[in-house]
Amino acid sequence: MRSLFGIQPESNILKSSIQVDSSRSPFIKERIEVIYEGDNISEILEQVEQLHLNESTFKVIFVKINDLEADNKIEYDERRKIERDIGWRINGEADVRHPDLVFGIVTIEGRWYFGKYQKNKAVWLDHVKKPRSFSTSLSTRVARAVVNIAAPNPEGLQVIDPCCGIGTVLVEALSMGIDIVGRDINPLVVMGSRENIAHFGFQGEVNIGPISEVTKNYDVAIIDLPYNLYTHATPEEQFSIIKHARRFAKKVVIVTIETIDHMIEEAGFEIQDRCVANKGLFSRQILVCV
Template identity: 70%
Template sequence: MTNHSRKPAYIYTFTCTPDERSLSKMEMRSFFGFETSGDILKSDIAIEPSRSPFIKGRVDIMFEGESISEIVEQVKDIHLPDSTFKVLFVKINDLNKEEKIDYDGQREIEREIGWHIQGNADVRNPDQVFGIVTLGGRWYFGKYVKPEAVWLKHMKKPREYSTALSTRVARAIANIAVPHPDGVKAIDPCCGIGTVLVEALSMGINIDGRDINPLVTDGSRENIAYFGLEGDVTTGPISEVTSKYDVAIIDMPYNLYTHATPEDQLSILKHARGFADKVVVVTIDTMDHMIEEAGFEIADRCVARKGIFSREIVVCV
């Protein structure tokens, strides 16, 4: 029979390229504490879909049942005298062949449910969108929240580096470091031109930036201001960081201007151990031995690929 959730629950759908799958799964683990093999997940943790470059949408569950007819019975209670609505069949790509519902079947389900909602349907420009989705043999219905691709807007920065992280990868890394920002203080002590800072600040993460190179800290400040964000960026070596932080994001310097030697890298990690409880390291070289030598344990890891180029993202505690 129908099971009304006592506490809020959500269904998320995801999409990513094969190169991004490892990164997407690590972001999923950071947000929700587990990952799924497919592109759909149910959780009672509320994550704003626009935070992730991989979340395709979220259904805020109102009703659930074992069949569409059970959902239909429940939606009869929805009264929308002053707003228009649309019902959207949320497509997921991991259904078995036998379970797959074709285009006509999806539209039929949308119409069947929409017919029983008391209000005016508007498929083109509705005030409200409801989602219907199936997972684990059950049907779920609720408000549908679509993400805004904020990171796309951040691709056009006034200052750029060819070796900087992409905005999608930077955004996912910020989420991996700080999945739940309330009360968390973060730092990017090798911030370069601020790709991670812009993504983190745009999501309300409390993060400071720092870099030893005054040219890039100027660029970082310019990029942050360009998007109407506010963040503190200082110039100086990591050895002079005196504040305590919950987490540090360290994209190991390896570009034309600041190619860190192994000694530099170890030094960066040792200093970070002194001021941060957790460190997310981004590196093109495997540096497990250095991470351990600096006094960290590796808690999680993934690989972000772009063609033949790959970066390791390592969560250290």
């Protein structure tokens, strides 16, 4: 949330002028692209009469996520009534099963908002079933979040994952249309990464070789520091990876199972933000370094 929207909201609903596709993040459930707003439902009803959908069918959904206190919660019957009342005012044909357009109505901070509704498609769940995987790889959910932290505004950015392993981060980035290349020193995992990318119908470049051979400059690097059986790295090797990343990337997001603040600072980075992600017995720090 801090990366995508620049703030960390106190509640589970956010009003923002920043437009983010709801399917980009595992932590966004749904979105309303606001068309009308008002102090009460009556004001919304008046405004939706301006909608003329021609031959498009539609459906109205009352979004249950809101900031109402328990005593003021709107119960099921009232939610359905609000949906029907709005639907009657829209100039178009309603279709609750297969509508061309879905609209949402929600209340937040004492005002009502109506607009185009978009639900998260959870596309990262499809990427769990990939041909090649490691038990210690990032989950697709965390990998997708890491990509969003690294490139919240990806347009025009060139991104590299120089220790890409089996390609979990690459698959998530490519599925979002991000310009990313992969690299790994281990030929076997590079083959696995290429296979995973092809399996989901994506096209991405994955090269074999150490990070020291990267000569091109990138806007962002995503580095899940090697620590598993296949590509274990000593502290010296980890420092070398970070030091090389400093050479060719303006911003680096590092995933580590150890506290390496001193190493990052010695390489010339400043830690801008951080969080912790847990997977079974593993606890990973995700560090944003500039």
